[in-house]
Amino acid sequence: MSFELISPNTLRDALDLLDVDDPSIRPFSGGTALRLMMKSGVFSPSKLVVLRGIPDLSGIEISDDGSLTIGALSTLAEVETSALVARQVPVLAGALKHLSNRRVRNVARIGGAIAHGDPHMDLPPLLSALNAEVIVESRNGRRHIAVEDLVIGYYETLLEPDELIVALRIPAQDDWHSAYRKVTARSADDWPALGVATSISHEGKEIRDIRLVVGAATERPTRLDISEGVLRSEGVAGLPRAVEAAMESVEVMDDSHGSATWKKALLGVELRRSVEEILGRNA
Amino acid sequence: MTKKPIKFVLNGREVQAFVSPDDSVVDLLRELDHFGARESCGQGLCGCCTVLIDGVSVTGCLELALLLDGKRINTVEGLDADGQLSAVQQAFIDTGAFQCGFCTPGFILMIEQLLDENPDPTDDEARDYLSGNLCRCAAYPEILSAVRNAAMKRKTAQGADA
Amino acid sequence: MGDKTMTTTEVGRSLPRLEARQKVTGRANYTHNLKLPGMVHAKVFRSTVPHGKILSIDTAEAASYPGVAAVVTGKDILDVVPEPYYGPAFHDQPILALNKVRYVGEPVAVVLADDPRIAAEAVELIDAVYEELPAVYDETEAMTSDAVVHDELKPAGTFPDLKHLNGRKDTNIALDFHLKQGHADAAFASAAHVFAHSFQTQQTMHTPMEPIISLAEPSGDRLIIHTASQSPSFVRSEVARLLGWSENRVQVKVGHLGGGFGAKLYIKLEALVAALALLCRRPVRLSLSMEEQFYTISKHASTFHIKSAVDKDGRITARKCEVLWNGGAYADIGPRVTQKSGFTATGPYDIAAADIDSYALYTNRPPAGALRGFGIPQLVWAYESHTDLIARELGMDPVEFRRRNILKDGRPHVTGTVMKDAAIDAVLETLAERMRWSEPFDRGEGTVKRGRGVAIGFKACVSPTTSVATVTVAADGSVTLHHATVDMGQGSDTAMAQIVAEVLGVRTEEIRVVDPDTDVTPYDMATLGSRSTFHMGNAVRKAAEHARTQLDDMAKSLGMAETAAGRVKEVFRRTYGMQAGTVVGVGTYIPEYVSPNEDGLSDNVTPFWMIGGTGVEVEVDTETGRTKLLKMVNAADLGTALNPRIVETQLSGAAIMQLGFTVSEEMILDGGQVTNASLADYKIPGIKDIPPVIENCIVDAHTETGPFGAKGVGESATFGVSPAVAEAIQDACGVRLTRLPMTAEAIFHALHGDKK
Numbered sequence A: 001m002s003f004e005l006i007s008p009n010t011l012r013d014a015l016d017l018l019d020v021d022d023p024s025i026r027p028f029s030g031g032t033a034l035r036l037m038m039k040s041g042v043f044s045p046s047k048l049v050v051l052r053g054i055p056d057l058s059g060i061e062i063s064d065d066g067s068l069t070i071g072a073l074s075t076l077a078e079v080e081t082s083a084l085v086a087r088q089v090p091v092l093a094g095a096l097k098h099l100s101n102r103r104v105r106n107v108a109r110i111g112g113a114i115a116h117g118d119p120h121m122d123l124p125p126l127l128s129a130l131n132a133e134v135i136v137e138s139r140n141g142r143r144h145i146a147v148e149d150l151v152i153g154y155y156e157t158l159l160e161p162d163e164l165i166v167a168l169r170i171p172a173q174d175d176w177h178s179a180y181r182k183v184t185a186r187s188a189d190d191w192p193a194l195g196v197a198t199s200i201s202h203e204g205k206e207i208r209d210i211r212l213v214v215g216a217a218t219e220r221p222t223r224l225d226i227s228e229g230v231l232r233s234e235g236v237a238g239l240p241r242a243v244e245a246a247m248e249s250v251e252v253m254d255d256s257h258g259s260a261t262w263k264k265a266l267l268g269v270e271l272r273r274s275v276e277e278i279l280g281r282n283a
Numbered sequence B: 001m002t003k004k005p006i007k008f009v010l011n012g013r014e015v016q017a018f019v020s021p022d023d024s025v026v027d028l029l030r031e032l033d034h035f036g037a038r039e040s041c042g043q044g045l046c047g048c049c050t051v052l053i054d055g056v057s058v059t060g061c062l063e064l065a066l067l068l069d070g071k072r073i074n075t076v077e078g079l080d081a082d083g084q085l086s087a088v089q090q091a092f093i094d095t096g097a098f099q100c101g102f103c104t105p106g107f108i109l110m111i112e113q114l115l116d117e118n119p120d121p122t123d124d125e126a127r128d129y130l131s132g133n134l135c136r137c138a139a140y141p142e143i144l145s146a147v148r149n150a151a152m153k154r155k156t157a158q159g160a161d162a
Numbered sequence C: 001m002g003d004k005t006m007t008t009t010e011v012g013r014s015l016p017r018l019e020a021r022q023k024v025t026g027r028a029n030y031t032h033n034l035k036l037p038g039m040v041h042a043k044v045f046r047s048t049v050p051h052g053k054i055l056s057i058d059t060a061e062a063a064s065y066p067g068v069a070a071v072v073t074g075k076d077i078l079d080v081v082p083e084p085y086y087g088p089a090f091h092d093q094p095i096l097a098l099n100k101v102r103y104v105g106e107p108v109a110v111v112l113a114d115d116p117r118i119a120a121e122a123v124e125l126i127d128a129v130y131e132e133l134p135a136v137y138d139e140t141e142a143m144t145s146d147a148v149v150h151d152e153l154k155p156a157g158t159f160p161d162l163k164h165l166n167g168r169k170d171t172n173i174a175l176d177f178h179l180k181q182g183h184a185d186a187a188f189a190s191a192a193h194v195f196a197h198s199f200q201t202q203q204t205m206h207t208p209m210e211p212i213i214s215l216a217e218p219s220g221d222r223l224i225i226h227t228a229s230q231s232p233s234f235v236r237s238e239v240a241r242l243l244g245w246s247e248n249r250v251q252v253k254v255g256h257l258g259g260g261f262g263a264k265l266y267i268k269l270e271a272l273v274a275a276l277a278l279l280c281r282r283p284v285r286l287s288l289s290m291e292e293q294f295y296t297i298s299k300h301a302s303t304f305h306i307k308s309a310v311d312k313d314g315r316i317t318a319r320k321c322e323v324l325w326n327g328g329a330y331a332d333i334g335p336r337v338t339q340k341s342g343f344t345a346t347g348p349y350d351i352a353a354a355d356i357d358s359y360a361l362y363t364n365r366p367p368a369g370a371l372r373g374f375g376i377p378q379l380v381w382a383y384e385s386h387t388d389l390i391a392r393e394l395g396m397d398p399v400e401f402r403r404r405n406i407l408k409d410g411r412p413h414v415t416g417t418v419m420k421d422a423a424i425d426a427v428l429e430t431l432a433e434r435m436r437w438s439e440p441f442d443r444g445e446g447t448v449k450r451g452r453g454v455a456i457g458f459k460a461c462v463s464p465t466t467s468v469a470t471v472t473v474a475a476d477g478s479v480t481l482h483h484a485t486v487d488m489g490q491g492s493d494t495a496m497a498q499i500v501a502e503v504l505g506v507r508t509e510e511i512r513v514v515d516p517d518t519d520v521t522p523y524d525m526a527t528l529g530s531r532s533t534f535h536m537g538n539a540v541r542k543a544a545e546h547a548r549t550q551l552d553d554m555a556k557s558l559g560m561a562e563t564a565a566g567r568v569k570e571v572f573r574r575t576y577g578m579q580a581g582t583v584v585g586v587g588t589y590i591p592e593y594v595s596p597n598e599d600g601l602s603d604n605v606t607p608f609w610m611i612g613g614t615g616v617e618v619e620v621d622t623e624t625g626r627t628k629l630l631k632m633v634n635a636a637d638l639g640t641a642l643n644p645r646i647v648e649t650q651l652s653g654a655a656i657m658q659l660g661f662t663v664s665e666e667m668i669l670d671g672g673q674v675t676n677a678s679l680a681d682y683k684i685p686g687i688k689d690i691p692p693v694i695e696n697c698i699v700d701a702h703t704e705t706g707p708f709g710a711k712g713v714g715e716s717a718t719f720g721v722s723p724a725v726a727e728a729i730q731d732a733c734g735v736r737l738t739r740l741p742m743t744a745e746a747i748f749h750a751l752h753g754d755k756k
């Protein structure tokens, strides 16, 4: 197995190296996910385009409207330890502490974490609940994609092979409060068996708006629309119905983390607990 | 397989080496007779292969050796360069924080980093920080004592310096 | 050696391991580090079917792959080893599969190349065709299955007690062990209560952090094998037997091991690298990946049916045990587990009548061998769970029920051996006290419930086995110890040096301990089953005493007083006229032992008993099934600890390992294929999985026959963990699990009834 490792110095050069028709050429940011796939033989690249040397793709900034822009090459550890992130989206800093381990977070980049498309990941559901979007660039220009729409199936995303995520944008959270509950089944440190991300705009116990996203137990991060609807219209009194709706509507997979039956039950419990946690925390 | 030359600084010494694209950092270190970072799980989970690159802990079994070009890499072998064990190394001995020792260099390097960032970690903070290091001999209780012991040693040393 | 009152200075001192500095600086000498001039790397091509006839192996493409030195199959091995079957109990395992494969992952061919990655790539080019045969995976099915894993049983000639099995056909029962004490049937007929339960354990893996590795190096008409092995003497004699050579032509060298736990016993890769090195006449290195370890050796899955007769006062009057051990495709040491552990299946209780039937079974799974406890944790899991269930049904406190039945010193065990230096009751009482058993207990609230449990177990030491050591005193008085106990982290080098230091009156740190090397270190049966402290400890003590006697004699003949420690140099100088000469002390130890008769009875089955127990407090989230261990107390009778600090680490280390086997670890098989053969999917305990409170109690009970009163320690804290957790779960939330591992999901299903 031989491949070429190229380290372009500009975004332009990187984009030029990618090829919409050749998925064996891949962008490589932290490489932590790619290396696992290469070592297990599920992916053999012809060319890896290392993004690490590209300036201007890292850094975390806040705009006047309170939104955060995180460069795609920011490492997960940079995001985890950023004071800005801790202030603006504490839920993200908290979730990162339990995502993989510190060595991987020192190397893995936020762009890679979003682009990977593995269902057993923590950030896609959480960033969806936070209503975040990615800014994507190719030789043909830029586009914005909501994280919620990005992953379309099992290891499948809307990204074309010649597109790069250049940044992540998280809107100002204002009166939105969030929680992310990661459930691991086989040991404390593990990929999630289930991730439940909850964002609520509320005053006291009164729910104004809500975003609920389940990940890891499903083939792709999935919005719990019906449950959201119930909570929007019935408020917290509708919680039991919302939980039931979530368990009924979502297609949960059997996998090495556990059976669908069990994970469905977990989903119900964690969903209820996270709504209660948020409302209780900010009451 | 085409090998490419790279230059880097290994424990303070400049090194040149020829590496293949799929050589990992542990593969390369092995070739350079540095065995302190070693491969066990090969998947980023156990930390036996931990090294510091430009001062940051990295998984040596995943990181590609070619990417070391122009960087500084530190391994456990460099910690006692002056003949003195580091506070963390000494704490490992004083608290008996290992049995077979295969995982030990990885834990030590991680704890060096932890204490640089957070000189006085709680047990829970230490657990979070070390969650990616596995010890099959399960010296975990002693490793947590070693963290506390090393934190104290570092503080005392700083007090003495001041 | 009844030196209970003797005061010691080196023995009993908690000094750090002698090799501590090398370990914290990354410089310890693991076999892993070794590079030999001109060596080639081997990569194994493995079977993809669980049971099948090999129709063809196409190696042409791999052989012509650039950089490949050779491709070797089972047939090629015959050129150097005409009878290529090995194993400690049965000669059943081929060096590379011949004619048949018996499990998915079995080595079928090997590629040799200068670059390990080339070897790995070329392996992908090999193509084998099999005619699949029916396979059997489950131990209960294996008892009666038409799928037969081995055409014929081939016991190793070294064990006279296995001779009758020679050539037995059409069976998967490699060995059946039976014990009959008293009249169990009569006791059952007249019992006030009869209780019967069945329990199961899963197949698990040792996962030493240093994966299994061996190198072989041809050297003239000899062969040097460098290997991460727990049994260098066995490797030497078994490889010599396979090659038809005298033992002195095979040299086996072992460095420090990065963990062993039983995975690195007997022959693992050594016979293969030896054959490969002879075939290609170059040094060969074979280092397994973490994944490949799962295809090499594992811990027995088991099924245990246990039945007790209990009188109206809560005394157990008789017990029947049927234990089925799932040994996988090759027997390894399984038959010994079946027998040497089997006879303790009734537990540490005073029971007059017992029937034990214990079966070693072949199945089409990766082979099972010894893993920290040699079968005992599987047995304790069942008999202690059974004990708690009986106590519940009788409405008795589980500790009280144990007290009533416990086997005390001076009383006979069901084998007929009278218990001696076995502090079973002291271990139980220590646990009860440290768990504050008689005090009120916070049972949690809402949906989160708490419970607690204790369990105890015991183990006989595999017997009779031999250890030999030599202690050399140089003319300057410095001391070197040669012994073949392998230090895999348990601290044996340090403990043995402490014994020598104590006897010779020098400091432990000054003693040089030579790494196992069969050219210079004398015979030792193996480092297993917690036998080393006792057996090798005694041999080392004898060797040191022998050296000391010689020094004393030299001193006497010079008219000096008995050697004062500091004057050894003077003794040599005056004896030899200059700083010259060497004193070699030799010590050999083999304990007394009486083989069981045909009823499995003997009045001396073990040189000593190991006793261990654990108490836990557990919290169960009844909505999700998730459990959290709040506290764990481990207690063990270790005789007198040689190095208390090292011993404590052994206790918590063993208990945490067993905790993994209790709540999470399991090799999952699909059609014989292990589907979770990596640390990504087979989760061993990490630093966040251990209870916040762990207490280790050394129950100090002198062992009269042990070196300075010590006995083995490496396994004792594994015994009680699983049943204590099961009891605590039931105590918390009312459900009883009878199969390991007790995952959150299993607890959830038990609580909520809906099976998947």
Ligand SMILES: Cc1cc2nc3c(=O)[nH]c(=O)nc-3n(C[C@H](O)[C@H](O)[C@H](O)COP(=O)(O)OP(=O)(O)OC[C@H]3O[C@@H](n4cnc5c(N)ncnc54)[C@H](O)[C@@H]3O)c2cc1C
Pocket (backbone or CB within 6 Å): A026, A027, A028, A029, A030, A031, A032, A033, A034, A035, A036, A051, A072, A098, A099, A100, A101, A104, A107, A108, A109, A110, A111, A112, A113, A114, A115, A116, A120, A121, A122, A123, A159, A163, A164, A165, A166, A190, A191, A192, B043, B044, B045
């Ligand atoms: C030991 C271990 C444990 C883990 N545990 C967890 C866990 O608990 N939870 C969890 O969520 N994740 C976990 N992960 C996965 C981890 O989050 C990902 O490996 C990591 O985030 C990927 O980032 P990277 O920069 O290394 O990506 P890379 O490996 O570089 O790339 C991943 C994918 O994204 C593509 N890509 C990379 N950058 C870009 C870009 N800028 N634009 C477009 N495409 C891009 C690559 O081509 C590739 O397809 C774990 C990983 C490891 C190794």
Ligand code: FES
Pocket (backbone or CB within 6 Å): B038, B039, B040, B041, B042, B043, B044, B045, B046, B047, B048, B049, B050, B059, B060, B061, B062
């Ligand atoms: S070997 Fe690299 S993390 Fe385990």
Ligand code: FES
Pocket (backbone or CB within 6 Å): B097, B098, B099, B100, B101, B102, B103, B104, B134, B135, B136, B137, B138, B139, C209, C258, C259, C489
């Ligand atoms: S000390 Fe053996 S693996 Fe940690």
